[in-house]
Amino acid sequence: MAVVSLVRSKITDESKIEEMVRTVLEPLGGVEGFVSKGDRVVLKPNLVTNRKYFTGATTDPLIVLALIHELKRIGVSDITVADGSWVGCPTERAFTATGLSGLCAREGVKLVNLQRDEYVSVKVSAGNELKGKVNIAKTVLDADKLINLPKLKAHAQTKLTLSLKNLKGCISDDEKRRFHRIDIDRAIAELNTVLSPDLIVLDGIVGEMTAELGCDPIRLDTIVAGTDPVALDALCATMMGYDPHEIEHIVHAEELGVGKGLDTSKIELKGDVELASIKGEIGDSVGFARYTESFQSYGLDIQESGACSSCLAALYLALKRVADDEKLEDLQGCSFYIGQNFAEDSDGSATPAGEGGSAYRIGIGNCTKALDGLDIFTKGCPPTALTVYRKLRRKF
Numbered sequence: 001m002a003v004v005s006l007v008r009s010k011i012t013d014e015s016k017i018e019e020m021v022r023t024v025l026e027p028l029g030g031v032e033g034f035v036s037k038g039d040r041v042v043l044k045p046n047l048v049t050n051r052k053y054f055t056g057a058t059t060d061p062l063i064v065l066a067l068i069h070e071l072k073r074i075g076v077s078d079i080t081v082a083d084g085s086w087v088g089c090p091t092e093r094a095f096t097a098t099g100l101s102g103l104c105a106r107e108g109v110k111l112v113n114l115q116r117d118e119y120v121s122v123k124v125s126a127g128n129e130l131k132g133k134v135n136i137a138k139t140v141l142d143a144d145k146l147i148n149l150p151k152l153k154a155h156a157q158t159k160l161t162l163s164l165k166n167l168k169g170c171i172s173d174d175e176k177r178r179f180h181r182i183d184i185d186r187a188i189a190e191l192n193t194v195l196s197p198d199l200i201v202l203d204g205i206v207g208e209m210t211a212e213l214g215c216d217p218i219r220l221d222t223i224v225a226g227t228d229p230v231a232l233d234a235l236c237a238t239m240m241g242y243d244p245h246e247i248e249h250i251v252h253a254e255e256l257g258v259g260k261g262l263d264t265s266k267i268e269l270k271g272d273v274e275l276a277s278i279k280g281e282i283g284d285s286v287g288f289a290r291y292t293e294s295f296q297s298y299g300l301d302i303q304e305s306g307a308c309s310s311c312l313a314a315l316y317l318a319l320k321r322v323a324d325d326e327k328l329e330d331l332q333g334c335s336f337y338i339g340q341n342f343a344e345d346s347d348g349s350a351t352p353a354g355e356g357g358s359a360y361r362i363g364i365g366n367c368t369k370a371l372d373g374l375d376i377f378t379k380g381c382p383p384t385a386l387t388v389y390r391k392l393r394r395k396f
Ligand code: SF4
Pocket: 087, 088, 177, 306, 307, 308, 310, 311, 338, 339, 340, 364, 365, 366, 367, 368, 380, 381, 382, 383
């Protein structure tokens, strides 16, 4: 039976998070249960973009610091913090914004940008979505121990991003784009068959309940730990109001033997935490659907096909700003095209804009450049939210 450990505590000062990390790891045998003194250890936080932890987008650096201190306590000296941000955000910006550049320098640990790492083509035997191989950062593959430090977040395309999805930061930008052209949930599950963290410590200090962007944070003062990513993600999904069977990458991961826990009644829960109370605080309104529904209610037609998360984020943040300006009505009837599947084909032709699109057509990102009859085109791979917003202002 998979064990998942939870701790929840009012955070009075910075040292409290270190205490919480020690407490959450205790039922699992402490960090020493997973790591030996001579190991080369990689810590993999979620640094998806250049936003601070309290926005809900990125892992709290104090959790990273707590793990560094725990590892040092047992004599580990070869520690690396590593991640690659989403397409379009240089990871160095996330290192600076989150404070990890300074923190790692002070602690004398390595900080590696996985967007610029060497990549190794790894054979994938399980499933068929990745067509048998995936390019993974060498820094991660060379580690003796991998500790996954994901964030408790909703996600625009996969509903949630927890421990299974966090490993997408270990692949190249080209692979990230490929994941968005294929079935992303199956791809995530298959990636997890070849990359298995030894320990997961999930940051639920501040979660994000709309998407991965960090615009709808909620303070929960919770840390979750375990070794089975399926069980841990399933439990967190339940906490966020989902039946884990609704989260496809968790379902596929269990099918491929990554872990067990879709049936959360079979998870052994450690820690004196009332799951129902956390669930109550989160409420029912989790997920990206409420955004799309609100835009659709204004008659906006969003045709997404193979869009990268960063591109979608730019569009939705721009639309959110339009909504704040109370101008969404002015975009009524517009069709938005976004995603790699609108890119020019190798024969020079572009995928035609979908049937039923409106007369006013807006292309988001370089992939839509070759679409016929666009009234507005927003350049960039991805464009920034500000670029999109400024272009949309032509309509009001
Ligand atoms: S323009 Fe295309 S490739 Fe670039 S971020 Fe957007 S969807 Fe991805």
